[in-house]
Amino acid sequence: MATDPKLIRNFSIIAHIDHGKSTLADQFLLKTKAISPRDFQAQHLDSMDLERERGITIRMHPVTIYYETHRKKYELNLIDTPGHVDFGYEVSRSLAACEGVILLVDAFQGVQAQTVATAYLAMESDLTIVPVLNKIDLPIARPDVIIPEMEQALGIKPDEVIRASGKAGIGIEEVLDAIVERIPAPSGSVDNPAKALVYNSHFDTFKGVVVYVRVMEGRLHKGQKIKLMRHNTEYEIQDMGQFRPAMTTVNELIAGQVGYFVAHIKTLGDVHIGDTVTDAFNPTTEPLAGYKEPKPMVFSGLYPVNNNDFETLREALGKLKLNDSSFTYLPESSEGLGFGFRCGFLGMLHREIIQQRLERESNLDLVQTAPNVTYELLNRHGQTIMIDNPQKVPDSGQIEEFREPIGKISFLVPSENIGDIMKMCADRRGTYIRTEYLSPTRAILVYEIPLAEVIYDLYDKLKSATHGYGTMDYEIIGYRPADLVRLDILVHGKRVDALSTIVHRAFADTRGRKLVKKLRGEIDRHMFEIALQAAVGSRIIARETIAALRKNVTAKCYGGDITRKRKLWAKQAEGKKRMKQIGQVEIPQEAFLAVLDTSEEK
Amino acid sequence: MASSRPPWIWPTAAYVHIPFCAFRCGYCDFAIAVGKDDRQDEYLRALEAELTRLGSPQRIQTLSLGGGTPTHLSADWLDRLLILLSRWLIVEPGGEFSIEANPANLDDEKIRVLADHGVTRVSLGSQSFDRNVLRVLDRDHAPEDVPRAVERVRRRIATISLDLIFGAPGQTLEQWRADLRQARSLEPQHLSTYGLTYETGTPLWKRAERGEVNPLSEDDELSMYETAIDMLGEAGFEHYEISNFAKPGYRSRHNSVYWANHAHFGLGMGAAKYAEGVRSLNVRSLEGYLTRALSGQPTEFQSETLPPHERALETIGQNLRRAEGVVHSEFQEQTGFDLQTLVGPAIARHVGWGTLEADDDAGVRLTRRGRCVADSVIQDFWKPPAERAT
Numbered sequence: 001m002a003t004d005p006k007l008i009r010n011f012s013i014i015a016h017i018d019h020g021k022s023t024l025a026d027q028f029l030l031k032t033k034a035i036s037p038r039d040f041q042a043q044h045l046d047s048m049d050l051e052r053e054r055g056i057t058i059r060m061h062p063v064t065i066y067y068e069t070h071r072k073k074y075e076l077n078l079i080d081t082p083g084h085v086d087f088g089y090e091v092s093r094s095l096a097a098c099e100g101v102i103l104l105v106d107a108f109q110g111v112q113a114q115t116v117a118t119a120y121l122a123m124e125s126d127l128t129i130v131p132v133l134n135k136i137d138l139p140i141a142r143p144d145v146i147i148p149e150m151e152q153a154l155g156i157k158p159d160e161v162i163r164a165s166g167k168a169g170i171g172i173e174e175v176l177d178a179i180v181e182r183i184p185a186p187s188g189s190v191d192n193p194a195k196a197l198v199y200n201s202h203f204d205t206f207k208g209v210v211v212y213v214r215v216m217e218g219r220l221h222k223g224q225k226i227k228l229m230r231h232n233t234e235y236e237i238q239d240m241g242q243f244r245p246a247m248t249t250v251n252e253l254i255a256g257q258v259g260y261f262v263a264h265i266k267t268l269g270d271v272h273i274g275d276t277v278t279d280a281f282n283p284t285t286e287p288l289a290g291y292k293e294p295k296p297m298v299f300s301g302l303y304p305v306n307n308n309d310f311e312t313l314r315e316a317l318g319k320l321k322l323n324d325s326s327f328t329y330l331p332e333s334s335e336g337l338g339f340g341f342r343c344g345f346l347g348m349l350h351r352e353i354i355q356q357r358l359e360r361e362s363n364l365d366l367v368q369t370a371p372n373v374t375y376e377l378l379n380r381h382g383q384t385i386m387i388d389n390p391q392k393v394p395d396s397g398q399i400e401e402f403r404e405p406i407g408k409i410s411f412l413v414p415s416e417n418i419g420d421i422m423k424m425c426a427d428r429r430g431t432y433i434r435t436e437y438l439s440p441t442r443a444i445l446v447y448e449i450p451l452a453e454v455i456y457d458l459y460d461k462l463k464s465a466t467h468g469y470g471t472m473d474y475e476i477i478g479y480r481p482a483d484l485v486r487l488d489i490l491v492h493g494k495r496v497d498a499l500s501t502i503v504h505r506a507f508a509d510t511r512g513r514k515l516v517k518k519l520r521g522e523i524d525r526h527m528f529e530i531a532l533q534a535a536v537g538s539r540i541i542a543r544e545t546i547a548a549l550r551k552n553v554t555a556k557c558y559g560g561d562i563t564r565k566r567k568l569w570a571k572q573a574e575g576k577k578r579m580k581q582i583g584q585v586e587i588p589q590e591a592f593l594a595v596l597d598t599s600e601e602k
Numbered sequence: 603m604a605s606s607r608p609p610w611i612w613p614t615a616a617y618v619h620i621p622f623c624a625f626r627c628g629y630c631d632f633a634i635a636v637g638k639d640d641r642q643d644e645y646l647r648a649l650e651a652e653l654t655r656l657g658s659p660q661r662i663q664t665l666s667l668g669g670g671t672p673t674h675l676s677a678d679w680l681d682r683l684l685i686l687l688s689r690w691l692i693v694e695p696g697g698e699f700s701i702e703a704n705p706a707n708l709d710d711e712k713i714r715v716l717a718d719h720g721v722t723r724v725s726l727g728s729q730s731f732d733r734n735v736l737r738v739l740d741r742d743h744a745p746e747d748v749p750r751a752v753e754r755v756r757r758r759i760a761t762i763s764l765d766l767i768f769g770a771p772g773q774t775l776e777q778w779r780a781d782l783r784q785a786r787s788l789e790p791q792h793l794s795t796y797g798l799t800y801e802t803g804t805p806l807w808k809r810a811e812r813g814e815v816n817p818l819s820e821d822d823e824l825s826m827y828e829t830a831i832d833m834l835g836e837a838g839f840e841h842y843e844i845s846n847f848a849k850p851g852y853r854s855r856h857n858s859v860y861w862a863n864h865a866h867f868g869l870g871m872g873a874a875k876y877a878e879g880v881r882s883l884n885v886r887s888l889e890g891y892l893t894r895a896l897s898g899q900p901t902e903f904q905s906e907t908l909p910p911h912e913r914a915l916e917t918i919g920q921n922l923r924r925a926e927g928v929v930h931s932e933f934q935e936q937t938g939f940d941l942q943t944l945v946g947p948a949i950a951r952h953v954g955w956g957t958l959e960a961d962d963d964a965g966v967r968l969t970r971r972g973r974c975v976a977d978s979v980i981q982d983f984w985k986p987p988a989e990r991a992t
Contacts (some may be wrong), residue, residue: 222679527955527975551824553976555796555845561874562860562883563906573984584951 003075005186010077010214012094012132014119015104016112020134023166024104024175025063025078026033032076032174034244036245053264061213062200062258064242066175074180077258079199095121096288097199097214100128102175102181103154107133107163111153116411116442117471119154128183131156132175137165153442186216186256192217193284196231196253196277201268205240208267210247213277214258216288225280229287230272234280235263268325273516293484294448296328296344298351298475299388300456301369301498302358303340305580305589309364310339312488316362318339319557320354327354332389336496336582337367340388345371348455367580367589369498376403376479380571390500393486397539403479404449408433411462414472415443420465428453429504451476452502487512489532490540491517494583498592505536513542515594522591525549530585603966604702609937613877614663614693615859619870620647620683621888624707627740628806629767629798633872641888642675644853644873646682648895653690655900660867661692664856667701674704675679684719691867698722698855706743717758723854724755725763725794727859731784732777735770738815739798752788761852768826770817772800782833787885791852793912795830797823824974827882831970839845842925844973859922863936865915880907914939919980927958927967941966945983952979 015021029035050417067074079094092599095101101122105111122129131150133143143163150156162178164171164500173457188195200212224237240261241249260480304313317329328344345351348371355368355414375387378401379394389394407432413421415437416516422445430449439445449458454474463471469547485507489499499519504512512534523546534542579586611851621635622642665687673680693699699949700800701716707725710884716724726808728748730736736745748764755762764785768778785793800817801808809815818826831841843861846854868875871891873884880887884906894901908916913953914937921928933941942949949966959981972979 096756204688367603464684481674527957527978548979549975551820551827551974552978553797553844553974555799555829561883562916562920563874563904565914566919569919569984 003254003257005190005254007072008077008186008256009100009179009183010074010079010098010186010306011179011183012079012098012101012122013104013124014101014115015134016106016109016115016387017598019104019106019109019112019115019432021080021104024102024132024134024164024172025080026063026398027064027166027169027172028076028078028176029406030247031169031176032067034063050418061245062243063245064258065245067180069177069180071428075257076176077177077214078567079258079362084099084132091314094199095125095127098195100179102130102179103131103150103156104134104148105131105146107135107143107146108138109171110142111149112469116153117473123154129156130156130175130178130182131161132171133161133163134161135156135165135167137168137170146192159574187253188215188217188461190255191220192255193282194215194220194224194277194279194280195284195286195288196220197288198228198273198275198277200273201271202264203268208264209268209271210262211265211277212259212260213253215253218254218279219254220253220261220277225281227278228279229276229278229283233270234335235265236259237263268322269272273325274443277364296346297373298345298347298371299342299374300345300351300371301332301334301337301340301389302343302355303334303369303580304331304339305365305499307338308488312362312493313341313358313364313366316364317343318356320361321430324354326350332350333497334369334391336367337580340367343386348459353449365589367498369592370501370594371455372502373404373405373455375484375502378403387502390486390502391497393500393502396485401481402483402484404482406448406477406480407451407455407474408452408477409447409449409472409473409474411445411447411470413443417439417466418443418445419471421445421462421470423464424458424461424557425449428456434600436590448477450480450482485536487515488535489515490531490535491519491523492530492583492585493588495535496582499594508536509541512536516542517543517570518594519591520544520546522594523585524565525587526585608936609859609864610773610862611865611878613660613865613875614868615666615856615864616660616662616664616867616869617666617668618691618854619670619686619868619884620672620674622643622674623669623671624674624742625740626805627799628809629739629804631801631804632670635845635871635888637655637778638888639675641832641892642679644892644896646679646686648892648901649870650686651681651898653686656690656867659690659692661694662697662867663694664682664698664700664859665691665693666698666856666887666901669724671707672701673708673712675822677715678707680712681715681719684715687921688719693720700725700856702727703751703755704743705747708751708755710754713755713758721759723761723763725758725765725789725792726751726755728764728785729767730777732773735767735777736935736948737772739767741948744980746774749788752790752924761792762788762790763854766791766793766795766830767797768830769818771810771817771821771892773818773830773841775822775825777831778880779833781970782830783892786833786837791849792854793834793839793847794845795828795834827974831973836840837992840925844923844968844976859923861920862932863913863920875902879913881907882906908940910943913937914944915983918945918983922968922976922980924970925967927965930963931966946981952982973981 013021063078065076067076082281103119133146135141147158147161151158160172162174164175187448194213196213196218198211198213200511201264202210204210222237222240226237227234239249240253240259241247242259257353278284304310326346328342331343333339345354349372353365358364359366368425372390376384377387377399379398380400411421428449430447433446433448435443436444462472483505485505485508487501487503488495516532516534525546527549529548530546533540621633621638622639623634626634630971637709652835699721702725705726705728729739729741731745733745750968753834765782766785780830790981800810810817835841838928839849841847842853865877872886875882876990882902884901884905885894917937918928948959949958953960956969957975958966959969960966968976
């Protein structure tokens, strides 16, 4: 029996990393007895081990809980938003499935820029905001400072702020009550033709594709013939249910409800996030407004340390792609690294996560090359070619025009940091567009900056310049010609193609010097002296030397206990597995990322 | 019959560990027992129980007593220990019977007991002749104790070896040269020079971590090592193992068993044994060892049988410490592997870098430069076949 739409509330939690989103969600589960304390595992809804380990939440599982208040039983659906800029495109997805959000702010750290950006997005979508001040039990909590800040930055009324602690279980019922009382019930009608929003999906080995939906109008039921409106593909619903938090079968989902269905859909590629599901026989005329497809922005090479693992890597990438359609991969080869793949990612965090999942889930040792953007190149024959890999840059004589992608960046920063940000942008070949003041203390700064400079270190620099308060968003506005060159690195006299990067000519010397210096720290001493050189074309622009190893000998063998020594040898040999041998030199994986090092020169 | 089996399968050597010490030196991470002298009788009974598990008396070529400080307890106790050992471990005529001794407490009576029981070699823990260096190392003897001990031992026991440590915090190259000159002047037949190692967890390591002592630079340690090689070479010592020097005919036969990767018995707390392809280690705590031995349980807490491939690599690692290195014919017979087939490319690399020298008939050995980086060379043989891009 389906719930009355009036008794449904759909909401999201907006919070900065570390502000206690997962802990609060845990409390909801415990308070509503969705899980027993016995089965409880901290950060229950964080799906990946990786998330639990790093204490960050990229995206929580959706969950349906039941809460009784005012003598009625309410169905509350929590649909989470990802908390990182790389996954910003997913925020709008989640918000479109909700009527309200909990805005969770740390009672010590206060409002963070990331939260502000997402909260503005929620306000623009006319969602109700339930402000919650978390960690109120901490001795360092400073509600007197933070609540006025919330008022100033977001126009939150101080008397609406609920004081809570996810850890201590304070104010949990008040928050649940506020969800019921303040967030409106969904507005759709059960009598209209079915219309449901696909807001996510995942691949399950046993069930096939599991489609996550928010029903906006009408109803979906088991056995129903449905249509995915984007390509007019028809399926029959085999199974459906809600996340409570375990997948629990129900017979139907009505307007306002959130859940999943399974319909013999074979690959994730067959389901478009943002698509509209309707009844095949009684379709709605108007599909829902969809989402923008995320495009990979950052590319880097992924190579197995052991060349024999190439096929295993291909399979692993294929498997990962099943659950994350936002990254791309194409085979490529490198003189130094052998056979691997050029992969495209949404951003730097996405890239890091994909690599860690690959290594963890497939037990592969990987070498990753420095990331780069896609360049456009006009050659002497009048052909335009796309360059997604520095190795593909032809000789300078072949190049008519070298073009790079430009990003339009909006920074949301404290006014006092505007000067630093402007200097940072100038150092990165940025073009100033405009400034807008949101309040006397906050401003939006707009710049056009080459995308390569954005991925290089802009995000980290923004964070340090603004003590973590700055946030940024960007979109690609096109390609522009630039004086670009390929910077090569020679190790022991041999060019290592995987260490090549594309840089602006004016920065080549500085980057080259910094890079070889950094490499010197990453490569162990060998039995012989190693020269490290940076070059543009045939011109050597920087050189460092790694001296030969002089002494490494254990004096004593311990009364015949050589087991200990042998284990040490074996362990050290194991450590070398993450190295690539190029010529006679063993290069550790970290060295290939040396170009990313953003530390200032001493 | 046991004696017909090759020496890498069935032991021809035995090591007996005596853990008692007056105190723990800052750099020491051996299995020792401080302030537990009252357990000396139990220890003898435990050793007896462990020896009994041998089944029958064993004929051996070398017997070595180490510690701890084997000479820490009384002459009477030493006497009882040696009587016990002589019932189970029978050193063949012409064999080597060696004991480690502290110059501070080796009196004439103890020397008499040792000599009466057939000890042929005394290894004196002299470490340094410099008062400051001895203090940094926490040693309890004075520089002048060493010549006295040498003189006393020499009257009864033929072979003397001196242990020296270099690279102590604050030690200068000049001090080290003086140590070497002093040691040479005492005319031992054998010398061991050990570079000080900061073993994790030891008091000395902690002091270094806290910045209270400053380890010497790599270059300083290296010059000390090379100085030892030169000065002892001039004095007619053969540099027959990375840390060991001997007059012709006086190499340590017992330690040579380890470097040959041959089998050996090991008895007493924390002792390592290697027999019939099985490596095992006795428990390292005194209580644990006494309890196990006296209740008739096995005293080993870990044992492992290496697969042939790893056993061969381990043999390379041990053999390379010797001046003669890995000898082809010996290696083939002992491990069943052809050296060239097993690690040919690694050998070729190191020959190219000047760290190994190879000749087709004899075998492969470290060069002088190779000895200074021996750990890196040996470790290189453990790598999986080199991963090279095409």
